[in-house]
Amino acid sequence: MHHSRPTRRALTATVAVAAVAAAGLASLAPTAGVASSHREAPLIAGEPKLDNTDVYAFVSPDAPDTVTIISNWIPFQEPNGGPNFYPFATKTAYDIHIDSDGNAKPDLTYRWTFTDNYRDRGTFLYNTGVVTSLNDPDLNFFQTYRLEAITPKGSTVLVRNGRVAPSRVGNGSMPDYGTLADTAITGLPGGGKTFAGQADDGFFLDLRVFDRFYGGDFSEIGQDTVAGYNVNTLAIQVPKNVLARNGNATRNPVIGIWSTTSRQRAEVVRADNSRKLFGGYQQVSRLGMPLVNEVVIPLGRKDEFNATKPQDDAKFARFVTNPEVPRRIQDLYRIPAPATPRNDLAEVFLSGLCKACGPVAVDLNSQRLNKDVDPAKFKLSEQLRLNMSIPPTAQPKRLGVLGGDLAxxxxxxxxTDDVLDITLQAAEGVLLPGHPAAVDGLGDAVDANDVPFRARFPYLALPNVAAVNRN
Incomplete structure (x- = not known):
């Protein structure tokens, strides 16, 4: 894609020219409204430990018989954020959910819960010397976790006392952080592995999209807003059959994924400053297709969306079929908004793509494609959907399906998927029959992460150590 900085007139002319071109991949173009969810709703913006920022799901490129799922929390971590740095919350459930039959309810949930540990409460230091291992006595504060696999039949403990990779304090304290982090990768019974710890924020974009779509004249693009920041990540890699309906990824290759954060319902602070938590877990944050809560759900409904389960998503459907983003772009850049209702977007957000699902007539990633799914029990819901039968691409294309890369x-x-550029294109109707495959120049000019991803699990780059404000 050409990333010039067009004027309003140039963008309008580009649309008019592109509209006459055939779109060979238009029927397989990606969805609108999917990017990252940093500080997406009023309540969760004040609770960063509970704020899930991104969900990724892909067939593992170096282990193609497995799927890797990554969910990140705690956005905009400045690397030098001591003395407490960035622990996961305790008394909180961090969940990744899998729906293999399309009924909008989890068939499998992976749940991490965390415990704080201190060696010496008499010092202010996170570490009291150079840390060379997870068990180093100089690592004063550390976290452990319990990982459970939860199904409708019950719960199985996969990891009882897993170690969290510590926040990266700095090169003086942790001179070989890569090795330290790798030792936090934990094997799972029956195959697979998991990781909990800090990483570079792998999402790349120019967040000035929220400032009148790049200043109102599309001239202020190209700055990776989250470059240099870290996140906390939970990653899990498991065989495909573990995730598939009836344990058979050949017959049932499509799964839906979302993550949630839940905390206990009430907290009381006692006179001695101790705290008592009461009640069961209450969901307070949710993420499947990112940016849905930012730019699809209106301000007054964002906290409600975070507390809602996918099975109840029908109440938000009208915000998908009548999206706000194209209207705002039309006001600013004179690009005509596609006619509503946007059933193309409803298909991608709420059902996945299949010929029986809606106007985008292609079988790609709806659970309705699974042979053991009852179509009568299928329910529209917002999820990130993955067809596990499509193998990894040797040279991934940043525009994903829009670039002809079905993986x-x-x-x-x-x-590596450039979801913000895809979002802007899809918002302008690239899914619609007869529409151009792309509007030339419509993107944020941030095409890749500022640091390379790792080639092996958990794939995200190591956390940054240099101050974000160093320049």
Whole structure:
């Protein structure tokens, strides 16, 4: 894609020219409204430990018989954020949910819960010397976790006392952080592995999209807003059959994924400053197809969306079929908004792509494609959907399906997928029959992460150590 900085008149002319071109991949173009969910709703913006920022799901490129799912939390971590740095919350459930039959309810949930540990409460230091291992006595504060696999039949403990990779304090304290982080990768019974710890924020975009879509004249683009920041990540890699309906990924290759954060319902602070938590878990944050809560759900409904389960998503459907983003772009850049209702977007957000699902007539990533799914029990819901039968691409294309790469977004989401550029294109109707495949120049000019991703699990780059404000 050409990333010039067009004027309003140039963008309008580009649309008019492109409209006469045939769109060979238009029927497989990606969805609108999917990017990252940093500080997406009023309540969760004040609770960063509970704020899930991104979900990724892809067939593992170096282990193609497995799927890797990554969910990130705690956005905009400045690397030098001591003395407490960035622990996961305790008394909180961090969940990744899998729906293999399309009824909008989890068939499998992976749940992490965390415990704080201190060696010496008499010091202010996170570490009291150079840390060379997870068990180093100089690592004063550390976290452990319990990982459970939850199904409708019950719960199985997969990891009882897993170690969290610590926040990266700095090179003086952790001179070989890569090795330290790798030792936090934990094997799972029956195959697979998991990781909990800090990483570079792998999402790349210019967030000035929220400032009148790049200043109102599309001239202020190209700055990676989250470059240099870190996140906390939970990653899990498991065989495909573990995730598939009836344990058979050949017959049932499509799964839906979302993550949630839930905390206990009430907290009381006692006179001695101790705290008592009461009640069961209450969901307070949710993420499947990112940016849905930012730019699809209106301000007054964002906290409600975070507390809602996918099975109840029908109440938000009208915000998908009548999206706000194209109207705002029309006001600013004179690009005509596609006619509503946007059933193309409803298909991608709420059902996945299949010939029986809606106007985008292609079988790609709806659970309705699974042979053991009862179509009568299928329910529209917002999820990130992945067809596990599509193998990894040797040279991934950043525009995913829009670039002809069926292993990319919206068929799951890889770390390298340029979802913001895809979002802007799809918002302008690239899914619609007869529409151009892309509007030349419509993107944020941030095409890749600022640091390379790792080639092996958990794939995200190591956390940044240099101050974000160093320049």
């Amino acid at each position: 990319g977004f919206p068929n799951g989401r890889r770390l």
